[in-house]
Amino acid sequence: NAGVTQTPKFRILKIGQSMTLQCTQDMNHNYMYWYRQDPGMGLKLIYYSVGAGITDKGEVPNGYNVSRSTTEDFPLRLELAAPSQTSVYFCASRTPGQGFTEAFFGQGTRLTVV
Amino acid sequence: KQEVTQIPAALSVPEGENLVLNCSFTDSAIYNLQWFRQDPGKGLTSLLLIQSSQREQTSGRLNASLDKSSGRSTLYIAASQPGDSATYLCAVRPSIQGAQKLVFGQGTRLTINP
Numbered sequence: 001n002a003g004v005t006q007t008p009k010f011r012i013l014k015i016g017q018s019m020t021l022q023c024t025q026d027m028n029h030n031y032m033y034w035y036r037q038d039p040g041m042g043l044k045l046i047y048y049s050v051g052a053g054i055t056d057k058g059e060v061p062n063g064y065n066v067s068r069s070t071t072e073d074f075p076l077r078l079e080l081a082a083p084s085q086t087s088v089y090f091c092a093s094r095t096p097g098q099g100f101t102e103a104f105f106g107q108g109t110r111l112t113v114v
Numbered sequence: 115k116q117e118v119t120q121i122p123a124a125l126s127v128p129e130g131e132n133l134v135l136n137c138s139f140t141d142s143a144i145y146n147l148q149w150f151r152q153d154p155g156k157g158l159t160s161l162l163l164i165q166s167s168q169r170e171q172t173s174g175r176l177n178a179s180l181d182k183s184s185g186r187s188t189l190y191i192a193a194s195q196p197g198d199s200a201t202y203l204c205a206v207r208p209s210i211q212g213a214q215k216l217v218f219g220q221g222t223r224l225t226i227n228p
């Protein structure tokens with residue numbers, strides 16, 4: 001079981017460039033998330049998905065787009081990269097339910113926009 | 115709006131001490147609370163998950179408690195070791211608005227000195 005896998009691990013982008021952060025999970029989880037973590041801060045939710053074909057905005061969606069065509073994959077697209085998007089990005093997944101639904105995280109993608 | 119606070123932001127203790135990390139949240143309407151560990155440059159590793167109906171969970175030298183009515187959780191680490199040095203994050207899953215996501219605290223950076 002690989003769990004949640006993110007690629008790439010590191011990336012440097014120039015202002016105005018675009019890229020896609022990849023996330024895949026092999027646990028058959030319906031729910032998937034993208035968070036960003038800025039230095040000294042907690043994680044903030046960018047987008048989430050409750051199943052294939054269904055996505056919704058989180059707290060900080062501006063400048064990002066997502067799609068969910070399969071249960072396994074949840075890519076995050078950055079259009080027109082800006083320095084404010086320099087951050088560490090984490091993908092997570094979990095099963096549906098109320099109580100004992102543990103969230104699992106990927107290892108993160110460290111993105112620098114210069 | 116649910117807010118999660120972790121105090122202190124950093125803690126340094128000698129090896130062998132028992133210690134407590136604190137997490138407080140503003141809205142008691144939660145499904146669960148999860149404690150994570152994050153090593154520098156790494157992803158989040160789930161340590162313990164407490165459902166809203168539970169008072170505590172234990173795993174090895176770790177014990178997490180939950181007092182939902184007062185909006186508090188603690189993570190107790192017994193007989194601390196240098197390998198416990200990391201940032202510890204707590205997160206709650208709201209049971210009303212925003213039930214799909216986790217709301218994170220900013221973390222406590224723990225250093226165990228040999």
